[in-house]
Amino acid sequence: MxxxxxxxxxxxxxxxxxxxxxxxxxxxxxxxxxxxxxxxxSRDGARPVSTLGWLTLALGAALGGTGWWFGWVELASAGVALLAAFGVGLVLAVGxxxxxxxxxxxxxxxxxxxxxxxxxxxxxxxxxxxxxxxxxxxxxxxxxxxxxxxxxxxxxxxxxxxxxxxxxxxxxxxxxxxxxxxxxxxxxxxxxxxxxxxxYVHPETMPLDGAGSGVLRDLEGQATRTISDSDMSFHALRDYVAGDDRRHIHWRTSARLGELMVRQFEDTRRTHTALALSTRPGDYADADELELAISVTASIAVQALRDEREVTVLAGEGRLRTDSPVRLLDDVAALEPADAQRGSADLAGWVARQVPHASVAILVVGSTPTEAELRASTRVIPAGVRAVALVCDRRGEVGVRTDDSLTLVRVPSLADLPRALRRAVVA
Incomplete structure (x- = not known):
């Protein structure tokens, strides 16, 4: 061959x-x-004769007809040449x-x-x-x-x-x-x-390894304010009532008080991380800052999946697929920023509606929203849910500020993400 x-x-x-x-x-x-x-x-839907072709045909016919009518040989020759060029094009296209x-x-x-x-x-x-x-x-x-x-x-x-x-x-x-x-x-x-x-052109991601374990912790679960009779986090002792599990009787205290006392626990739950990314261009100083936020979101989500942690990612028009890192990155690659999509002010409410049982809510935004606006928006997050706002600011420095309701983390580059998360754990 x-x-x-x-x-x-x-x-x-x-x-x-x-x-x-x-x-x-x-x-x-x-x-x-x-x-x-x-x-x-299939055949291409475009017409085979281009605009230039139609102009050549019309001009050739006009020049040839006018030259023949008035006996102008030069004009007629020009018309014939244009018609011949169009004819050659037809011959080469057929077959x-x-x-x-x-x-x-x-x-x-x-x-x-x-x-x-x-x-x-x-x-x-x-x-x-x-x-x-x-x-x-x-x-x-x-x-x-x-x-x-x-x-x-x-x-x-x-x-x-x-x-x-x-x-x-x-x-x-x-x-x-x-x-x-x-x-x-x-x-x-x-x-x-x-x-x-x-x-699919996947975004650049940063391996977090142990850096994200503090924010995405679930070794022993995260304690809640719900009281139960059987769990891992000890809360207090109470009087024994009929039907209580005898395995939870605290015998030393019972012997001292002369009556049966049983242990009471705080409910714990496996960490469910909710990641919400703003894809509204107005929340970012420029397109590169938006791409940094996308890479930050992808890095945290991929690390959570590799650590077999439960994670929900909200971005663009809805949830991204989290059944595997490859599918997640495919969806991240297809994200199209738009002004009509949810911005920084809507992320916390979006998480509260879509992931009501989340234990950690991470909101990824740009440098345009103010700290006061971010704190005001997170008031809708249920009590007991840790809220973290990752502010992607390419012109700033790594910084962490925290209070009872929100941990604010500034990330100037993707390489600074592990260090920023480590500082967020300590704060």
Whole structure:
């Protein structure tokens, strides 16, 4: 089989590229897989004749007709040349292409800053030689064009590309389209050969190890104000009543007082951490500060999942998936900040409604809200729930302030998160 070697190139994603499923993608076909039998998945919905093509056709007809009518040979020749160029474009665009096209990514999940490497393989499945064409690969809001040489029967051509990632997000790679037409772009015929592939660009995270154990503690549970007759946290002694478990009788005190006394306990519960992230741009000084808050939230949530602690993450339009760190990071990658979403003033109430049994509420915000506003917003958090506000302030310093209702922690960078959490534990 004839084989043409690949050429490696970087593909720019395009400014502001974010996730989005291809609305024209057919259901039931795995993303990036070729259509069966060498037939295209679908034809491009765009019209084959471009605006420039229609202008060329209209101008050629006008110049040719006017030159012929008035006997102006030069004008008629110019019109004929334009019409001929349009005709050549039509000839180059027609014809049947039979390709087997594969779009493969080395991995559909990368961390921000890493490069995702992919491959496009095009094979001629017909019994005749195919003319040169062009392969178009959309990547986010950008696109890359690959030259496809003339391929004989069974011949295959490969192109290797790399997608640099500098921002968190979900980048849609593909679908692969073949483009036939003239070099000027008067007439272009596009056929789509694969489905798109979602490339998840996860945010940068910081391993916390033991740093977060103070905030997310659950070795012995967290004591509540609810009194019970059987638990781990001793509260007081009381008189024995019929039906009490004799194992809880405090015999030494009973012997001293001459009557039976039993132990009474405070209820304990397993730590349930509620993380609420503000995705309203107005709560942040700039976009980088918002990305810092997203990375902070992801770091704490991933550490909680790895430590097998119960955690609920509220961000964007609702809850994020917390059944595994990978699914959580996929949802974090797809977060789209918007002014209509919940801000710092709404986070505490959101936690109180969605996670009423939380034992620790961590609110992640930017530097714009004031300390007084944060303290006022946390009044709706039930008594007994530890409230921690993580303020991401890239221009500040690590700092911790605490009172009876709220612990305020300032985090200037992701590298400072472990140290800030350690100081929050001591405070």
């Amino acid at each position: 004839e084989h043409v070697g690949p050429g490696v190139r970087d593909v720019r994603v395009g400014a502001g590229a974010r996730a989005g499923a291809d609305p024209d993608g057919p259901a039931g076909r795995p993303a990036g897989r070729p259509a069966p039998g060498g037939h295209p998945v 049947r292409s039979t390709y087997a096209v594969e779009l493969d990514l080395s991995g559909d999940r990368v961390r921000v800053g890493q490069r995702a490497v992919g491959r496009i393989a095009v094979r001629n499945t017909s019994r005749r030689r195919l003319l040169p064409a062009q392969v178009e690969l959309p990547v986010g809001r950008g696109a890359a064009d690959f030259d496809l040489p003339s391929l004989g029967p069974g011949a295959e051509h490969e192109d290797v590309f790399a997608v640099p990632t500098s921002r968190r997000g979900v980048v849609v790679v593909g679908p692969v389209r073949s483009v036939r037409g003239d070099p000027i772009g008067l007439v272009r015929r596009r056929l789509r050969w694969t489905d798109p592939v979602d490339l």
